[in-house]
Amino acid sequence: MNIGVIAVMIVAIGSASGCGSTIDGDGLPPIDDYTDWYQAIAVGDAPGHGNSYRLMFANDIAREFAGVGRYPIGSIIVKEIRELSHDEIGAPVPGNIRYIAVMRRLEEPPTGTFLDNGWLYTVFDAPRDPETRSARCYRTCHQAAPFDGTFLDWSP
Numbered sequence: 270m271n272i273g274v275i276a277v278m279i280v281a282i283g284s285a286s287g288c289g290s291t292i293d294g295d296g297l298p299p300i301d302d303y304t305d306w307y308q309a310i311a312v313g314d315a316p317g318h319g320n321s322y323r324l325m326f327a328n329d330i331a332r333e334f335a336g337v338g339r340y341p342i343g344s345i346i347v348k349e350i351r352e353l354s355h356d357e358i359g360a361p362v363p364g365n366i367r368y369i370a371v372m373r374r375l376e377e378p379p380t381g382t383f384l385d386n387g388w389l390y391t392v393f394d395a396p397r398d399p400e401t402r403s404a405r406c407y408r409t410c411h412q413a414a415p416f417d418g419t420f421l422d423w424s425p
Contacts, residue, residue: 290381290382290401290402291399291400291401291402292379292382292389292391292399292400292401292402296379297373297375297379297389298328298343298345298373298375300345300347300371303326303328303345303347304326306326306327306328306329306347307326307327307329307332307423308324308325308326309324309325309326309327309421309423310322310323310324310325311323311325312353312361313353318350320353321350321351321352321353321367322351322352322353322354322361322362322363322364323348323349323350323351324348324349324351324363325346325347325348325349325421326346326347326348327344327345327346327423328343328344328345328346330342330343330344330345330374331344331345331346331374331423332423332424332425333424334416334417334422334423334424335424336416336422336424338417339374339387339417340374340387340416340417340418340419340423341374342374342375342376343374344372344373344374344423345371345372345373345374346371346372346419346423347369347370347371347372348369348370348371349363349366349369350366350367350368350369350370351363351364351365351366351367352364352365352367366394366395368392368393368394369392369393369394369395369396370390370391370392370403371389371390371391371392371393371400372388372389372390372418372419373388373389373391374387374388375387375388375389382402385418386417386418387417387418388418389402390402390403391403
């Protein structure tokens with residue numbers, strides 16, 4: 270099964286605007302094809318996201334996580350935080366993108382920035398927009414996450 274469903278996921282993150290400095294994406298692992306990665310869904314109220322529809326994607330390297338210890342270097346998790354909409358029978362469906370959050374497990378930080386416990390947290394408003402570093406993501410929420418900075422065990 271390619272889609273995991275998560276009822277509640279606690280994640281706090283600021284909106285893309287005003288979160289930090291723009292990151293030079295040169296040299297960062299690319300995320301252009303993230304919608305083809307393994308996917309999980311969380312729907313409903315979550316601290317930092319409000320009542321939203323969250324589509325989360327993990328690359329193949331993140332899927333190598335064993336459920337304990339550290340995620341492998343090169344792991345990337347992308348989360349689209351969307352408006353929560355409903356179809357004609359009342360089932361939740363994804364609405365417009367509010368912002369997109371990215372976690373990259375790196376060995377070294379990009380020039381002029383730093384990592385939070387081995388992760389680079391960035392946000393942006395829409396695909397292909399410039400990414401902005403978000404130190405707040407780790408400090409206000411992800412440092413308490415049970416799976417090496419994440420709230421979801423992405424292991425198979």
